[in-house]
Amino acid sequence: xxxxxxxxxxxxxxxxxxxxxxxxxxxxxxxxxxxxxxxxxxxxxxxxxxxxxxxxxxxxxxxxxxxxxxxxxxxxxxxxxxxxxxxxxxxxxxxxxxxxxxxxxxxxxxxxxxxxxxxxxxxxxxxxxxxxxxxxxxxxxxxxxxxxxxxxxxxxxxxxxxxxxxxxxx
Amino acid sequence: xxxxxxxxxxxxxxxxxxxxxxxxxxxxxxxxxxxxxxxxxxxxxxxxxxxxxxxxxxxxxxxxxxxxxxxxxxxxxxxxxxxxxxxxxxxxxxxxxxxxxxxxxxxxxxxxxxxxxxxxxxxxxxxxxxxxxxxxxxxxxxxxxxxxxxxxxxxxxxxxxxxxxxxxxxxxxxxxxxxxxxxxxxxxxxxxxxxxxxxxxxxxxxxxxxxxxxxxxxxxxxxxxxxxxxxxxxxxxxxxxxxxx
Numbered sequence: 001x002x003x004x005x006x007x008x009x010x011x012x013x014x015x016x017x018x019x020x021x022x023x024x025x026x027x028x029x030x031x032x033x034x035x036x037x038x039x040x041x042x043x044x045x046x047x048x049x050x051x052x053x054x055x056x057x058x059x060x061x062x063x064x065x066x067x068x069x070x071x072x073x074x075x076x077x078x079x080x081x082x083x084x085x086x087x088x089x090x091x092x093x094x095x096x097x098x099x100x101x102x103x104x105x106x107x108x109x110x111x112x113x114x115x116x117x118x119x120x121x122x123x124x125x126x127x128x129x130x131x132x133x134x135x136x137x138x139x140x141x142x143x144x145x146x147x148x149x150x151x152x153x154x155x156x157x158x159x160x161x162x163x164x165x166x167x168x169x170x
Numbered sequence: 171x172x173x174x175x176x177x178x179x180x181x182x183x184x185x186x187x188x189x190x191x192x193x194x195x196x197x198x199x200x201x202x203x204x205x206x207x208x209x210x211x212x213x214x215x216x217x218x219x220x221x222x223x224x225x226x227x228x229x230x231x232x233x234x235x236x237x238x239x240x241x242x243x244x245x246x247x248x249x250x251x252x253x254x255x256x257x258x259x260x261x262x263x264x265x266x267x268x269x270x271x272x273x274x275x276x277x278x279x280x281x282x283x284x285x286x287x288x289x290x291x292x293x294x295x296x297x298x299x300x301x302x303x304x305x306x307x308x309x310x311x312x313x314x315x316x317x318x319x320x321x322x323x324x325x326x327x328x329x330x331x332x333x334x335x336x337x338x339x340x341x342x343x344x345x346x347x348x349x350x351x352x353x354x355x356x357x358x359x360x361x362x363x364x365x366x367x368x369x370x371x372x373x374x375x376x377x378x379x380x381x382x383x384x385x386x387x388x389x390x391x392x393x394x395x396x397x398x399x400x401x402x403x404x405x406x407x408x409x410x411x412x413x414x415x
Contacts, residue, residue, distance in 0.1 A: 071310050073214035074302065074361045083341045100337075124311060124346030126339050 101127040208363025220305035222381035227414035229375035233277030240371030259330040281353035282328040284409035290320035311349040
């Protein structure tokens with residue numbers, strides 16, 4: 001078949017093909033994208049590497065397991081909670097604006113876009129850390145219950161009969 | 171729905187109560203230690219506790235507006251821009267009732283009543299609507315398909331459906347399009363040992379506590395003075411009780 005080509009053409013063909021294959025090889029060799037560095041870092045490199053190795057493979061299972069524990073059993077520890085993930089991995093502000101999951105720089109989106117795995121969490125969950133500024137300090141249940149009961153006791157002395165009377169009239 | 175075997179239900183709930191009471195620690199004969207406040211964060215909720223709420227409408231000068239605002243702030247609902255007023259989320263709302271003869275008017279805050287036998291849980295086809303061991307009725311939005319049967323079943327109109335895509339939800343209150351939601355008695359706060367947001371907003375009128383613990387303040391005042399359930403005729407044994415209605 002090659003005898004049909006002239007020698008010049010044959011050489012050109014070989015050069016062109018090898019160039020194409022080389023460029024294809026280069027394109028295939030692209031590294032997966034590097035996600036953003038976490039805001040909070042581990043104390044030691046060993047801990048960090050262990051975390052990375054585990055999470056790369058298991059983060060979806062860990063999250064799902066924790067989600068059911070939180071939802072049904074009320075276990076709200078930081079371990080494997082999506083809130084804790086976000087608080088460490090996503091900065092509150094990035095280049096002066098809130099980083100959303102739709103941005104390619106967002107920690108989760110970087111890889112999820114690359115592997116084309118749909119990311120449903122943030123349809124409902126917060127995709128960036130939120131600090132809630134509460135003007136009133138949170139009181140414990142016990143403390144407030146005590147305050148409340150003194151108020152109730154005061155009420156019961158005079159007001160209580162009123163309450164019962166009104167209930168009866170309806 | 172009407173085919174629920176009440177005998178069977180009572181028998182089964184009696185069984186759980188027996189096993190629950192066995193879990194309480196006896197310090198001495200007749201002396202029991204019951205720890206109801208702030209469970210350890212890594213421990214599951216227990217059916218030894220049943221959270222309840224007592225609302226004294228006489229003490230709510232604003233008819234519960236402060237509670238509604240506190241709830242909106244805590245959970246971030248009520249700012250759905252593209253929904254019409256009928257579609258907007260409403261975890262808690264003010265209801266004004268007037269007695270026909272006397273014209274006596276009462277305004278009360280109404281939200282999920284956290285029934286002992288919740289109709290929303292009975293009808294849910296996926297099990298998304300469920301009652302937690304400590305009596306708080308919730309929607310697992312991970313498995314809610316948005317069919318809205320629970321909204322029709324609820325006699326208190328307590329549930330809302332999210333009609334639009336949302337942004338900037340609060341970390342402790344995930345909400346999203348296509349799921350049903352309602353008052354969750356601020357589970358995130360309760361698990362943390364705090365009061366629900368509405369109780370902190372009107373501490374003079376609302377009391378939160380454990381209905382299963384006879385020594386809790388709420389149980390004591392309810393034992394002494396009683397408390398009204400809305401639609402008590404339905405026999406749902408609500409966790410939210412009222413005074414002054």
